[in-house]
Amino acid sequence: MSLKILGTGSYLPPKIVTNADLAKTLDTSDEWIFAHSGIHSRHLAGPDESTVTSAVRAGRAALAAAGIDASEIDMLAVATCSPDYLLPSTASIVQKELGCVNAFAFDMAAACSGFVYALEMARGYLTLHSGTTKALVIGAETLSRIVDWHDRASCILFGDGAGAAVVGCCDDGVDGVCHSYLRTDGTGYAHLLREGGTHAPIAEGPRPAPTLQMSGKPVFQFAVKALPNVVERLCGEAGIATSDIDLFVPHQANIRIIDSAAKRLGISRDKVFTNIDSVANTSAASIPIAVDEAVRAGRLREGMNVCFVGFGAGLTYGGILTRWPYL
Numbered sequence: 001m002s003l004k005i006l007g008t009g010s011y012l013p014p015k016i017v018t019n020a021d022l023a024k025t026l027d028t029s030d031e032w033i034f035a036h037s038g039i040h041s042r043h044l045a046g047p048d049e050s051t052v053t054s055a056v057r058a059g060r061a062a063l064a065a066a067g068i069d070a071s072e073i074d075m076l077a078v079a080t081c082s083p084d085y086l087l088p089s090t091a092s093i094v095q096k097e098l099g100c101v102n103a104f105a106f107d108m109a110a111a112c113s114g115f116v117y118a119l120e121m122a123r124g125y126l127t128l129h130s131g132t133t134k135a136l137v138i139g140a141e142t143l144s145r146i147v148d149w150h151d152r153a154s155c156i157l158f159g160d161g162a163g164a165a166v167v168g169c170c171d172d173g174v175d176g177v178c179h180s181y182l183r184t185d186g187t188g189y190a191h192l193l194r195e196g197g198t199h200a201p202i203a204e205g206p207r208p209a210p211t212l213q214m215s216g217k218p219v220f221q222f223a224v225k226a227l228p229n230v231v232e233r234l235c236g237e238a239g240i241a242t243s244d245i246d247l248f249v250p251h252q253a254n255i256r257i258i259d260s261a262a263k264r265l266g267i268s269r270d271k272v273f274t275n276i277d278s279v280a281n282t283s284a285a286s287i288p289i290a291v292d293e294a295v296r297a298g299r300l301r302e303g304m305n306v307c308f309v310g311f312g313a314g315l316t317y318g319g320i321l322t323r324w325p326y327l
Contacts, residue, residue: 003170003178006166008165009059012279014214036256058164062136075104075136076103076141077107080285081111081112081283110312110314112284114284115139119137120318138162138288141162141285142163143212143281144160145183145210154212157254162288183316183318185314187315222254242267249308252279253285254288275293305324308320
């Protein structure tokens with residue numbers, strides 16, 4: 001019995017905001033933003049959209065691709081750092097909206113590494129509960145509601161959206177080869193921070209709600225080291241060279257980070273999947289959106305060595321190296 005990604009799905013809000021649009025209210029330009037991040041545009045949620053609505057749309061798409069009913073899902077995990085509420089969990093509402101009546105549901109709060117973390121939790125659960133058990137793992141964000149739109153150094157980087165994957169047990173005679181590596185460096189927790197919890201609750205009155213605060217330089221320095229370190233660790237465990245990776249799907253944070261890692265690892269650029277130019281940084285939704293796009297574009301084929309790597313607030317980082325679509 002092995003595990004397999006049975007279907008993927010994604011959702012991007014129809015509203016597109018270009019760098020030129022941002023330049024109308026910020027002291028910036030399309031040239032500057034693209035040169036520093038690789039981003040040309042991003043999708044932003046409309047007034048009737050939220051993290052829940054995006055997660056539901058991506059989840060429905062993944063269920064349809066897998067050809068299964070929502071009632072067959074036993075575990076539902078939603079990775080997000082922009083939940084609709086502090087409580088209940090976003091996953092609880094998504095469970096209701098999708099009709100996953102037999103699933104236990106929870107949120108994964110690991111920011112940009114959230115989907116990788118949640119996928120590994122699903123892999124562990126399904127391994128212990130083999131048979132017909134299935135999991136739905138979703139990464140969903142509405143970052144446009146928590147960024148500071150007056151801070152040109154950070155607001156230009158983020159977008160909204162959701163991606164999802166259905167994982168299930170299968171018995172088709174193929175052994176999955178999967179390696180994972182998850183870590184956290186809590187010493188850097190303050191580099192990416194949004195107040196609003198019990199330590200610094202949202203105040204009533206004229207004070208604006210807290211927004212995402214980011215120290216760009218230390219986050220960049222952390223990422224350019226963490227990303228290749230994770231890949232090297234995974235390849236070492238798998239006993240393969242980095243050049244044996246057929247498709248590398250990193251968190252879409254900054255094109256300079258991605259290019260730096262690919263160069264250090266000796267991975268040719270044609271093996272690196274990116275969509276940051278039109279999607280921007282969607283945190284926990286980043287990797288599953290990219291994976292679904294790669295599937296629909298024919299870039300992910302059975303038997304390929306594929307590596308997913310996330311890194312972000314926490315500071316969290318980690319990756320999964322597997323033989324697609326098995327886990």
